Amino acid sequence: xxxxxxxxxxxxxxxxxxxxxxxxxxxxxxxxxxxxxxxxxxxxxxxxxxxxxxxxxxxxxxxxxxxxxxxxxxxxxxxxxxxxxxxxxxxxxxxxxxxxxxxxxxxxxxxxxxxxxxxxxxxxxxxxxxxxxxxxxxxxxxxxxxxxxxxxxxxxxxxxxxxxxxxxxxxxxxxxxxxxxxxxxxxxxxxxxxxxxxxxxxxxxxxxxxxxxxxxxxxxxxxxxxxxxxxxxxxxxx
Numbered sequence: 001x002x003x004x005x006x007x008x009x010x011x012x013x014x015x016x017x018x019x020x021x022x023x024x025x026x027x028x029x030x031x032x033x034x035x036x037x038x039x040x041x042x043x044x045x046x047x048x049x050x051x052x053x054x055x056x057x058x059x060x061x062x063x064x065x066x067x068x069x070x071x072x073x074x075x076x077x078x079x080x081x082x083x084x085x086x087x088x089x090x091x092x093x094x095x096x097x098x099x100x101x102x103x104x105x106x107x108x109x110x111x112x113x114x115x116x117x118x119x120x121x122x123x124x125x126x127x128x129x130x131x132x133x134x135x136x137x138x139x140x141x142x143x144x145x146x147x148x149x150x151x152x153x154x155x156x157x158x159x160x161x162x163x164x165x166x167x168x169x170x171x172x173x174x175x176x177x178x179x180x181x182x183x184x185x186x187x188x189x190x191x192x193x194x195x196x197x198x199x200x201x202x203x204x205x206x207x208x209x210x211x212x213x214x215x216x217x218x219x220x221x222x223x224x225x226x227x228x229x230x231x232x233x234x235x236x237x238x
Contacts, residue, residue, distance in 0.1 A: 007091040008111070009036040011080030013073045013163075016043050017098035018050035020212070025054065027104040029061060036090060038063045038083050039098075040076040073163065074187020078180060081172045093167045099212035102164040109205050110166035117203035118171040119195055121157060122164035128206035135211065145186075148228065152235050153193050157204055160189040164207060171200050181237065186230030193234055 010028055014021060021039065028037060039062065041051045048066060055064035063083060067076070077095050084090050092114050096102040106122065113120040124131055125146070131139065142161060149160040163185070167175075175191060182190045196202055 007089055008032050008034075008107075009038060009080075009084035009087065009090045009093050010107075011077055011084060011093065011095045012037065012039045012098050013076035013080070013095075014039050014041045014043065014051060014098040015070055015073075016047045018043075018047055018054060020098050020100050021051060022054050024098060024100060024104065025058075025062065028107070029058070031104050031107055035061065036063065036084060036087060037061055038065065038080040040065045040067065040080045040083075042067050042070045042072075042076060044068060072183025072187070073185055074180065074183045074190070077163070077187070078175065081167075082176045085169070085172060085176060091169050093169070093172045094165070095167075096164050101210055101212060103208055103210070106164075106207050107166075109207065110164070113203050113205055114166045114168060116201070118168045118200035119192070119202045120166040121159055121192070121202065121204045122162060122207035123157070123159035123204040124162055124207065124209045125158040126204055126206040130206075130208040132208060132210040134209065138211075145228070145231070148231055149189050152231055153189065155192055155196055155202070157192065157202060159204065160192060161185055162207075162209065163188055164209075171195055174198060174200070181233065182230045184226055184230070186226065186234070189231065190234050 025037060028035060039055050041048060043051055052064050055062045065079060081093055084093055092111060094107055110120045110122055123129055146160050180190055
Protein backbone atom coordinates (compact mmCIF):
# COMPACT_ATOMS: atom_id res chain seq x y z
CA UNK A 1 0.00 0.00 0.00
CA UNK A 2 2.09 2.90 -1.34
CA UNK A 3 0.19 5.78 0.27
CA UNK A 4 -0.40 4.12 3.61
CA UNK A 5 0.62 7.18 5.62
CA UNK A 6 -2.29 9.17 4.23
CA UNK A 7 -4.88 6.49 5.00
CA UNK A 8 -4.31 5.63 8.68
CA UNK A 9 -6.59 6.31 11.64
CA UNK A 10 -5.16 5.88 15.14
CA UNK A 11 -7.67 5.14 17.91
CA UNK A 12 -6.55 5.90 21.47
CA UNK A 13 -8.78 4.91 24.41
CA UNK A 14 -8.08 7.26 27.31
CA UNK A 15 -8.85 7.44 31.01
CA UNK A 16 -6.93 10.06 33.02
CA UNK A 17 -4.08 10.10 30.51
CA UNK A 18 -3.56 13.81 29.76
CA UNK A 19 0.09 13.75 30.95
CA UNK A 20 0.84 10.97 28.49
CA UNK A 21 -1.26 12.22 25.58
CA UNK A 22 0.60 15.52 25.45
CA UNK A 23 3.71 13.45 24.61
CA UNK A 24 2.10 10.68 22.58
CA UNK A 25 0.08 12.67 20.05
CA UNK A 26 2.96 14.76 18.63
CA UNK A 27 5.06 11.60 18.34
CA UNK A 28 2.33 9.86 16.34
CA UNK A 29 2.01 12.82 13.99
CA UNK A 30 5.77 12.91 13.54
CA UNK A 31 5.61 9.32 12.24
CA UNK A 32 2.24 9.67 10.45
CA UNK A 33 1.82 13.37 9.61
CA UNK A 34 -1.48 12.80 7.79
CA UNK A 35 -3.01 10.43 10.33
CA UNK A 36 -6.50 10.87 11.75
CA UNK A 37 -6.19 10.51 15.53
CA UNK A 38 -9.32 9.70 17.51
CA UNK A 39 -9.11 10.00 21.30
CA UNK A 40 -12.04 8.34 23.07
CA UNK A 41 -11.94 9.72 26.57
CA UNK A 42 -13.71 8.31 29.63
CA UNK A 43 -12.25 10.90 32.02
CA UNK A 44 -14.32 13.32 34.07
CA UNK A 45 -13.65 16.64 35.77
CA UNK A 46 -10.24 18.27 35.41
CA UNK A 47 -8.75 15.32 33.52
CA UNK A 48 -11.49 15.52 30.92
CA UNK A 49 -10.90 19.26 30.52
CA UNK A 50 -7.14 18.77 30.18
CA UNK A 51 -7.49 15.98 27.63
CA UNK A 52 -10.00 17.93 25.55
CA UNK A 53 -7.69 20.96 25.58
CA UNK A 54 -4.77 18.88 24.30
CA UNK A 55 -6.86 17.43 21.48
CA UNK A 56 -8.30 20.77 20.40
CA UNK A 57 -4.82 22.10 19.68
CA UNK A 58 -4.90 20.31 16.33
CA UNK A 59 -8.50 19.89 15.18
CA UNK A 60 -7.33 19.08 11.66
CA UNK A 61 -5.78 15.79 12.80
CA UNK A 62 -7.43 14.98 16.14
CA UNK A 63 -11.03 14.06 16.90
CA UNK A 64 -11.97 14.19 20.57
CA UNK A 65 -14.81 11.98 21.82
CA UNK A 66 -15.86 12.29 25.45
CA UNK A 67 -18.09 9.70 27.12
CA UNK A 68 -18.05 11.39 30.56
CA UNK A 69 -17.78 8.14 32.50
CA UNK A 70 -15.67 4.99 32.55
CA UNK A 71 -17.29 2.55 30.14
CA UNK A 72 -14.31 0.29 29.40
CA UNK A 73 -11.39 0.11 27.02
CA UNK A 74 -13.04 -2.28 24.61
CA UNK A 75 -16.11 -0.19 23.99
CA UNK A 76 -13.90 2.91 23.66
CA UNK A 77 -11.96 1.31 20.81
CA UNK A 78 -15.14 0.21 19.02
CA UNK A 79 -16.51 3.75 19.37
CA UNK A 80 -13.29 5.10 17.86
CA UNK A 81 -13.40 2.60 14.99
CA UNK A 82 -16.96 3.62 14.17
CA UNK A 83 -15.96 7.29 14.08
CA UNK A 84 -12.95 6.50 11.87
CA UNK A 85 -15.06 4.42 9.48
CA UNK A 86 -17.05 7.53 8.56
CA UNK A 87 -13.91 8.72 6.73
CA UNK A 88 -13.98 6.70 3.51
CA UNK A 89 -10.33 7.43 2.72
CA UNK A 90 -9.09 5.57 5.80
CA UNK A 91 -8.08 2.03 4.92
CA UNK A 92 -5.93 1.06 7.93
CA UNK A 93 -6.92 1.46 11.58
CA UNK A 94 -4.44 1.35 14.47
CA UNK A 95 -5.31 1.07 18.14
CA UNK A 96 -2.79 1.82 20.87
CA UNK A 97 -2.74 2.62 24.57
CA UNK A 98 -2.47 6.21 25.76
CA UNK A 99 0.09 5.45 28.49
CA UNK A 100 3.27 5.42 26.32
CA UNK A 101 3.58 1.65 26.63
CA UNK A 102 3.43 1.44 22.83
CA UNK A 103 6.08 3.22 20.79
CA UNK A 104 4.72 5.24 17.85
CA UNK A 105 8.01 4.53 16.06
CA UNK A 106 6.84 0.92 15.78
CA UNK A 107 3.55 1.72 14.04
CA UNK A 108 5.23 1.21 10.63
CA UNK A 109 6.10 -2.34 11.74
CA UNK A 110 2.39 -3.07 12.13
CA UNK A 111 1.58 -1.36 8.84
CA UNK A 112 4.21 -3.38 6.97
CA UNK A 113 2.15 -6.55 7.57
CA UNK A 114 -1.39 -5.27 7.10
CA UNK A 115 -1.46 -5.95 3.34
CA UNK A 116 -1.33 -9.67 4.13
CA UNK A 117 -3.55 -9.81 7.22
CA UNK A 118 -6.81 -8.38 8.51
CA UNK A 119 -5.35 -7.77 11.97
CA UNK A 120 -1.72 -7.38 13.00
CA UNK A 121 -0.93 -7.65 16.71
CA UNK A 122 2.14 -6.07 18.25
CA UNK A 123 3.20 -8.96 20.49
CA UNK A 124 5.20 -8.81 23.71
CA UNK A 125 5.95 -12.54 23.55
CA UNK A 126 7.55 -13.23 20.19
CA UNK A 127 11.23 -13.72 19.57
CA UNK A 128 12.67 -10.24 19.24
CA UNK A 129 10.08 -8.62 21.54
CA UNK A 130 11.13 -6.67 24.63
CA UNK A 131 9.37 -5.76 27.87
CA UNK A 132 10.92 -2.78 29.67
CA UNK A 133 10.47 -1.87 33.36
CA UNK A 134 7.22 -3.78 33.83
CA UNK A 135 6.52 -4.83 37.46
CA UNK A 136 6.84 -8.57 38.04
CA UNK A 137 3.26 -8.74 39.34
CA UNK A 138 1.93 -7.31 36.05
CA UNK A 139 4.06 -9.69 33.99
CA UNK A 140 2.80 -12.69 35.98
CA UNK A 141 -0.80 -11.51 35.59
CA UNK A 142 -0.34 -11.13 31.83
CA UNK A 143 1.29 -14.56 31.51
CA UNK A 144 -1.56 -16.23 33.42
CA UNK A 145 -4.22 -14.63 31.26
CA UNK A 146 -2.42 -15.43 28.00
CA UNK A 147 -1.83 -19.05 29.08
CA UNK A 148 -5.53 -19.54 29.80
CA UNK A 149 -6.57 -17.81 26.60
CA UNK A 150 -4.27 -19.97 24.52
CA UNK A 151 -5.78 -23.15 25.90
CA UNK A 152 -9.41 -22.02 26.09
CA UNK A 153 -9.75 -20.05 22.87
CA UNK A 154 -7.21 -21.94 20.77
CA UNK A 155 -6.05 -19.05 18.59
CA UNK A 156 -2.62 -19.30 17.03
CA UNK A 157 -1.25 -16.11 18.55
CA UNK A 158 1.20 -15.38 21.36
CA UNK A 159 -0.31 -12.20 22.83
CA UNK A 160 -4.07 -12.01 23.31
CA UNK A 161 -4.12 -8.93 25.53
CA UNK A 162 -1.83 -6.27 24.07
CA UNK A 163 -3.75 -3.35 22.63
CA UNK A 164 -1.24 -2.32 19.97
CA UNK A 165 -2.87 -3.50 16.75
CA UNK A 166 -3.59 -2.63 13.13
CA UNK A 167 -6.78 -3.60 11.33
CA UNK A 168 -7.92 -3.63 7.73
CA UNK A 169 -11.04 -1.64 6.85
CA UNK A 170 -12.84 -4.91 6.14
CA UNK A 171 -12.12 -6.18 9.66
CA UNK A 172 -13.20 -2.90 11.26
CA UNK A 173 -16.43 -2.83 9.29
CA UNK A 174 -17.23 -6.32 10.57
CA UNK A 175 -16.36 -5.46 14.19
CA UNK A 176 -18.55 -2.37 14.08
CA UNK A 177 -21.50 -4.42 12.84
CA UNK A 178 -21.56 -7.18 15.47
CA UNK A 179 -22.31 -7.39 19.17
CA UNK A 180 -19.20 -7.39 21.35
CA UNK A 181 -19.93 -8.12 24.99
CA UNK A 182 -16.67 -7.56 26.88
CA UNK A 183 -15.75 -3.99 27.82
CA UNK A 184 -12.39 -4.15 29.63
CA UNK A 185 -8.98 -5.41 28.53
CA UNK A 186 -10.36 -8.88 27.84
CA UNK A 187 -12.26 -7.35 24.93
CA UNK A 188 -8.99 -7.58 22.99
CA UNK A 189 -9.29 -11.35 23.15
CA UNK A 190 -12.95 -11.28 22.18
CA UNK A 191 -12.07 -9.22 19.08
CA UNK A 192 -9.35 -11.69 18.04
CA UNK A 193 -11.66 -14.63 18.67
CA UNK A 194 -14.53 -13.13 16.66
CA UNK A 195 -12.28 -12.26 13.73
CA UNK A 196 -10.67 -15.68 13.51
CA UNK A 197 -14.01 -17.49 13.83
CA UNK A 198 -15.27 -15.42 10.90
CA UNK A 199 -12.24 -16.34 8.77
CA UNK A 200 -10.24 -13.12 9.01
CA UNK A 201 -6.46 -13.52 9.01
CA UNK A 202 -4.36 -12.55 12.03
CA UNK A 203 -0.63 -11.90 12.11
CA UNK A 204 1.84 -10.81 14.81
CA UNK A 205 5.03 -8.76 14.93
CA UNK A 206 7.52 -8.32 17.79
CA UNK A 207 7.43 -4.97 19.58
CA UNK A 208 8.95 -3.25 22.61
CA UNK A 209 6.54 -2.75 25.49
CA UNK A 210 7.43 -0.15 28.15
CA UNK A 211 5.73 0.42 31.49
CA UNK A 212 3.90 3.71 31.85
CA UNK A 213 5.82 6.81 32.97
CA UNK A 214 2.89 8.87 34.25
CA UNK A 215 -0.42 8.06 35.87
CA UNK A 216 -1.76 4.87 37.38
CA UNK A 217 -2.49 1.61 35.60
CA UNK A 218 -6.08 0.38 35.51
CA UNK A 219 -4.91 -3.24 35.72
CA UNK A 220 -5.35 -4.74 39.20
CA UNK A 221 -6.69 -7.86 40.94
CA UNK A 222 -10.25 -6.88 40.06
CA UNK A 223 -9.29 -6.59 36.40
CA UNK A 224 -7.58 -10.02 36.56
CA UNK A 225 -10.72 -11.64 37.99
CA UNK A 226 -12.90 -9.85 35.45
CA UNK A 227 -10.62 -11.06 32.67
CA UNK A 228 -10.74 -14.66 33.88
CA UNK A 229 -14.53 -14.56 33.92
CA UNK A 230 -14.46 -12.89 30.52
CA UNK A 231 -12.42 -15.75 29.06
CA UNK A 232 -15.11 -18.20 30.17
CA UNK A 233 -17.88 -16.03 28.75
CA UNK A 234 -16.12 -15.66 25.38
CA UNK A 235 -15.65 -19.41 25.05
CA UNK A 236 -19.22 -20.22 26.08
CA UNK A 237 -20.66 -17.71 23.63
CA UNK A 238 -18.34 -19.00 20.92
